[in-house]
Amino acid sequence: PDHRALVPTEEAEGVWVEGAPSSLIKEPEIFLEVAPERVPGYWYGRSGASPKPTQSPPPGEKAFYFFHAGASPTFPHTLPRALALEYRPFSTHPFLKRFPFPAALLDYLSGYNNLVEIGHEPFDIILVGTSAGDSALALCRLLSEKACSADFPAPTGNLLLLSPWVDVSHN
Numbered sequence: 210p211d212h213r214a215l216v217p218t219e220e221a222e223g224v225w226v227e228g229a230p231s232s233l234i235k236e237p238e239i240f241l242e243v244a245p246e247r248v249p250g251y252w253y254g255r256s257g258a259s260p261k262p263t264q265s266p267p268p269g270e271k272a273f274y275f276f277h278a279g280a281s282p283t284f285p286h287t288l289p290r291a292l293a294l295e296y297r298p299f300s301t302h303p304f305l306k307r308f309p310f311p312a313a314l315l316d317y318l319s320g321y322n323n324l325v326e327i328g329h330e331p332f333d334i335i336l337v338g339t340s341a342g343d344s345a346l347a348l349c350r351l352l353s354e355k356a357c358s359a360d361f362p363a364p365t366g367n368l369l370l371l372s373p374w375v376d377v378s379h380n
Contacts, residue, residue, distance in 0.1 A: 213249075214249065215249045216249075218251065221293075222261040224251075224252060225247050228248075229322045230322070245318075246297070246312075248295055250294045252292055254290045255289060260291075265327065266327070271333050272289070272290045272329045272335070275293040275339075277293055294317065294319070317347075322361075330362075334364060334367060335367040336349055349364050349366065
């Protein structure tokens with residue numbers, strides 16, 4: 210899968226996630242070279258039930274927002290609901306510059322905004338990152354600091370980081 214198309218899968222239900230509205234961005238200068246875009250997302254859920262929400266979630270229902278490192282994510286079939294996006298991966302020299310930083314971060318913000326819009330409370334959203342999916346931590350920082358407007362609900366710190374790659378300096 211990539212950020213340009215929904216790919217049919219037996220384990221998940223694909224949806225298009227609209228780009229985060231520009232009104233959420235309090236400090237647009239950090240996003241000068243990139244704009245929010247619609248990206249595909251995949252809902253995973255319990256066996257035998259539609260993973261994609263069809264109505265507002267009941268109070269207290271947890272949603273796992275999964276940040277993967279490029280491989281297709283797999284989930285236990287006991288999770289209530291999980292959303293994973295196909296974000297725009299950024300690259301820089303010496304590779305071809307496809308999507309400038311922070312394109313992926315804007316995509317992550319779009320997914321979080323989608324979860325809030327369908328009715329999940331921030332304290333019911335669990336940000337899950339594996340390996341290079343440590344972007345869950347980056348999104349939490351972005352939302353907790355001054356990059357987003359004051360009326361947008363920040364996550365409450367529900368982070369599940371599995372072997373995050375947070376020190377890219379190799380020290």
